[in-house]
Amino acid sequence: MGEALAPLEQLRNRFAAARQRLEAIPELRALARAVGSGVPPTAGELLATVQDGEPSLFRHWSARAVAAHLGRYGLRSKKRNGRHIFAPTSADLHRVQEAYGIDLDLDPPPPDPTPDDVPYVPQVPRKRARQGT
Numbered sequence: 001m002g003e004a005l006a007p008l009e010q011l012r013n014r015f016a017a018a019r020q021r022l023e024a025i026p027e028l029r030a031l032a033r034a035v036g037s038g039v040p041p042t043a044g045e046l047l048a049t050v051q052d053g054e055p056s057l058f059r060h061w062s063a064r065a066v067a068a069h070l071g072r073y074g075l076r077s078k079k080r081n082g083r084h085i086f087a088p089t090s091a092d093l094h095r096v097q098e099a100y101g102i103d104l105d106l107d108p109p110p111p112d113p114t115p116d117d118v119p120y121v122p123q124v125p126r127k128r129a130r131q132g133t
Helices: 002-023 026-037 043-053 063-071 090-100
Strands: 078-080 083-085
Touching (some): 026 043, 043 063
Antiparallel strands (some): 078 083
16 A cells, blocks of 8 residues: 555656645745836846846856746747847746646735626617618
């Protein structure tokens, strides 16, 4: 009986170790803070931010590595004014937070609108356009 539970226990330990690695993702937290401030950062700016917090962990990282790491979570950069910036929506960050079980210290998502929240707009019949005149 104990031998049958050993693989299950190993699998549980692997998941616990993976969760600990995921919770130590400071570049995602830095991106979430930057999005909250309204200033979309570049990968280099994110790298500088996380290197200030944990210099030994990110000593050998490059801006390209940060961009690749964020890309694994579906967060891609966009080119604006000659700069590759990360400007994910709060919905993107909430998706990453829920999918990977990472706490990014985000505000709770806004509730979905109900039919009572949507203002009534009367439907006005349109006139057909005249053809060929």
